[in-house]
Amino acid sequence: MKTFKKTSLATLLSATAILSAGSVVANEDPVKLGLMLPYSGTYTALGEAITNGLKLAIEQEGGQLGGREVEYIELDSEADPSKAPQNMSRLVNGDKVDFVIGPVHSGVAMGMLRVAKQSGAITIIPNAGLGAATNELCMPNVFRTSFSMWQDSYPMGKVAYDQGHRKIVTITWDYAGGKEDLAGFEEAFTAEGGEIVEQILVPFPSTEFQSYLTQIASLEPDAVYTFFAGGGGVSFVKDYAAAGLKESIPLLGSGFLTEGNLTALGDAGEGVMTTLHYAETLDNDANQAFVSAYENAYGEMPDTYAVQGYDTGMMLVQGLSELDGDTSDQERLIDVLANVELESPRGPLSFSDSHHPIQNVYLREIRDGKHEVVSIAHENLEVPDEACQM
Amino acid sequence: MDLAFFSVQLLNGLQYGLLLFLIASGLTLIFGIMGIINLAHGAMYMIGAYLVYDLNLRLGNFWLAIMVAIPIAIALGLIIERLFLDTLYKRDHLYQVLLTFGLILVLNEAQRIIWGGDVHRVPVPAPFDASIQLTDNLQYSVYRLFVMGVCLALAGVIYWVIRHTKLGIIIRAGAVNRDMVEGLGINVRTLFTLIFSVGVALTAFAGMIAAPLTSIAPGMGDNILITCFVVVVIGGIGSIKGAFWGAIIIGMATTFGAVLIPSLASMVIYLIMAAVLLVKPRGLFA
Secondary structure, three states: OOHHHHHHHHHHHHHHHHHHHHHHHHHHHEEEEEEOOOOOOOOOOHHHHHHHHHHHHHHOOOEOOOOOOEEEEEEEEOOHHHHHHHHHHHHHHHOOOOOOOOOOOHHHHHHHHHHHHHHHEEEEEOOOOOOOOOOOOOOOOOEEOOOHHHHHHHHHHHHHHHHHOOOEEEEEEOHHHHHHHHHHHHHHHHHHHHEEEEEEOOOOOOOOHHHHHHHHHHHOOOOOEEEEOHHHHHHHHHHHOOOHHHHOEEEEEEEHHOOOOOHHHHHHOOEEEEEEOOOOOOOHHHHHHHHHHHHHOOOOOOOOHHHHHHHHHHHHHHHHHOOOOOOOOHHHHHHHHHHOOOOOOOOOOOOOEOOOEEEEEEEEEEEEEEEEEEEEEEEEEEOOOOOOOO | OOHHHHHHHHHHHHHHHHHHHHHHHHHHHHHHOOOOOOOOOHHHHHHHHHHHHHHHHHHOOOOHHHHHHHHHHHHHHHHHHHHHHHHHHHHOOHHHHHHHHEEEHHHHHHHHHHOOOOOOOOOOOOOOOOEEOOOOOOEHHHHHHHHHHHHHHHHHHHHHHHHHHHHHHHHHHHHHHHHHHHOOOOOOOHHHHHHHHHHHHHHHHHHHHHHHHHOOOHHHHHHHHHHHHHHHHHOOOHHHHHEEEEEHHHHHHHHHHHHHHHHHHHHHHHHHHHHHHHOOOOOOOO
């Protein structure tokens, strides 16, 4: 309530300012947002969902941030790590954007963060889940509105143990993101007393799973925990069901296994349990308003990527309205953004000292082609960030 | 490793290998006879899968969708060959590589414009939407067995055409010495158009029948392309027989490599390629 009063007071003040000196504010330069997201290739759908969510948040504020017009500069990252530093430099030095929003892919994030460090450009990561971004590599000008691999998989460890599973096979792609995800799960599961019978690493980005499914069948674990995403997620869940394993060996996973994939999964997805920081069926006011606004604007259900884009937009809306659109003092700007607190569609959202979201992680089960929320797997989960000293 | 486990893995390797053969056969034909490195071959595989996804939704029948999609794929090959490749035959190879690379970009972008970035699926069609019990907890999709049958049948047909028909003689001769074939009064231009269209149709068809087994996603053809090049190089460029055995070797190596030497799983096919090239620099059957 207190923050509400403060912001409404700020709005009132800025309204007065506009009335008294309208021409000055109207002439001000637009806020430039540089979007460095994949608009082609495997991650196209993610880049588009994030962009849609971001624009929806800003449109709801009349298309303005702190009273200033907004200019979007969209750059296709191609999810290509080797082009990341060059693309980021183009946005920061060429287009002189006020904020860089991106990327989706963790490899691209590594390249971007290098430039973020040199240039000091304020960077908001709306997806990429590499833990290091807000831990070992942390810097004051970098924020994350999404998750880390660890954050979404860690809660599943306890859930799996509580469901009575003792021996589990884990399987993912042999790359940093997959391994970080498994590490979170395995940490929690073994701490409870469970045993990882086998950790299977599939060459990235292969989706030829038959031989691994045969291996899983012969190992006969209590359950399987997996991280795959996009087309790989669909292939794995479908192949798992087609091999008849779903009935005898329950499939658990990180939410990315099924996120954005519900239609493609069809019946094969029914009963699959995942943990994630969002579910489209979440029963709170912010989410209901968001889902219907998103459906109206884009004609489809939002997924977690859309929410991450939306919260990035809301973070800017709240931050810049508190500053009346004044982005000249960067230290103050960073301070204001770090203290943003949102009633997000995903639930309460605030930021840790390392600028990483503190948020709920939900246990979800696919029923009738929707992610139904079973429970809150972990409330207000903060991620390890000991290596981050601002 | 017990016998059941071993047999199931054998089946997995065979099935993957046979599908690889179908994709690689078109690549090796185009490569061997026309001398064109068709980088867009993987994109054609993707287009095949998307075509059948789209037509299956519109027509409501998977088999009908394939019947309609095949002529579209052939037409696509025809258009590309006549409009673009035809003007480049007299130029250096680099131009053709550039062209087919450009085609990847164009086809991927066209896919995005027409079908968007979402992941799609095609349901397993009747009457093959059943499973058989292999071990006490493992089932095998009947559709996979069907795909194996189709691939084997097509391999037989291609082998017969190449071994026992006049067209086959021309194709084999063309792979060895193109100038001589032309000198003998064979219309090479028509031959090229035919080979390219058939090659494209074969890989697109592979995408179509693989669609119910995989997820249909942007960029799905880019990954398969590299594996197919390995198959073609191992088997010997231009050799259908080589493509067949190369594909079976790679299928088996991928399957068994993944479970027996997981730390080398991503490398194993390249190690085999290197080993083959050391012993037989022109491939096994060239």
